[in-house]
Amino acid sequence: MRVHVILPAAGLGTRMASGHGGHVAANSSSISDGLHVVPAMAASASVAVMPTPAPKQFLTIGGKPILIHTLEAFLAVERVDAIYVAVKPQEMERVGQQIDKANLSQHARIFVVEGGDSRQDSVAKALAEVGGKYAAAADDVVLVHDAVRPLIESATIDKTIDAVLKHGAAIVGLPAVDTIKQVERTADGALVSSTIPRERVVYAQTPQGARYATMQRAFDEAANDEFQGTDEASLLERAGVPVVVVAGSARNFKVTQPGDLELAEFYLESGTRHA
Template sequence: MEKVAAIIVASGEGRRFGQAKQFAPLAGRPVVDWAIEAFARHPQIDEVVIVLPDESRAEEIKSRWSKVKAVVRGGKERQDSVSRGLEAVSPEITLVLVHDGVRPLVKAELISRVIEASREEGAAIPVLPMDDTVKMVEGDIVTSTINREQLFRAQTPQGFRKKLLEEAFAQARKDGYYGSDEASLVERIGGRIKIVPGDRTNIKITRPEDLKVAEVWLNESRRGL
């Protein structure tokens, strides 16, 4: 039977944000706690590994969510942090989802879609279409317009067969390569990645104003709007 783990990556320092954004308050709780809860409550998730700047909250987090197997310290880069989380996953796990800890509004339906597609194809990511026209620019001059029909914005969670993800990370380490997400590492070794519909409310908290937007959507979801 398939065993699924979620790695929640929340080890950033939040330089652009002015503080560690994963710990910024959202409706009275740290941003990352909302993400942890979404995966800990999901019936198809067997265990959760959290990657934080340090392990000071480890006991508190484990006591609140029984599915949390480990809280590990992050690395220098995001890719290093995910690698440490992957090392902490139990041997019997066959499928791994990697999620940004600063995407607090991830829904159970999206998690389920990624799990199902990952089971079928070996790797899957949620995406959203590009709504705006995309321009190529050099300096402050437009050089061309890109056909947006083939362009999509990637979200998390991104799901993979554990062996495939481990192989992708091993090759990246060997090559000294750092990618922008886990899917880019799998692409490099020829992995086939299925896309599933993303969710517009699954925003990444990047700027202070994002917290206000997230709180509005959170309140709407609580009211069933």
């Protein structure tokens, strides 16, 4: 059994937030059963929020591109056998150069592959590489992680792998601390229709994973039906796959706003990155 990690960094970042169900892994005692999961935005190469022309994964924190920090986080986990960075064709050379500059090209575990026009397309293309060129076995573990979540902790990666091995599919989720309102869209704006109990809600993070055959089946079914999901879990759920939730961390945030860079710098300087 091998562990494959896909870092989609070629999409357009057009995901919408919506609720979907899940269960809780046994090692996630702080999250209750019967959850609504609210997806966060996908990693993207096109910047919609950050006021800079540079793709977010190429912005630097601690003197290194965000993507390099993310790669180093997964390289620190010995159980990870291969990491596939899915990027736009025109950015493949640049990513390769950054990997070389960071002295990571010595790691035979890193592969730069061509992504697609959306996150889902990028992951689908990477899955094709994993199953074809790199001959993944049906029971191999596949994790998908936002390239611009550089502060993912080794312990969280390990717990996600364990949850996939035990349950078949898993995501990382952060318990909600704000009150969540369900709304109806009207001509006068959004009207509150109900309040969702916070103990039944988590904010979806990454990694999100499943056995290779399970993940591939979910993507194949979505492609056949021309369905675009908000994240991997939404495709797995649609395919009838139970998805457990592993407790996440506030540090595992997606770099989206300018202030996120400063916060990431703080965590790096405080030495809490791979704790």
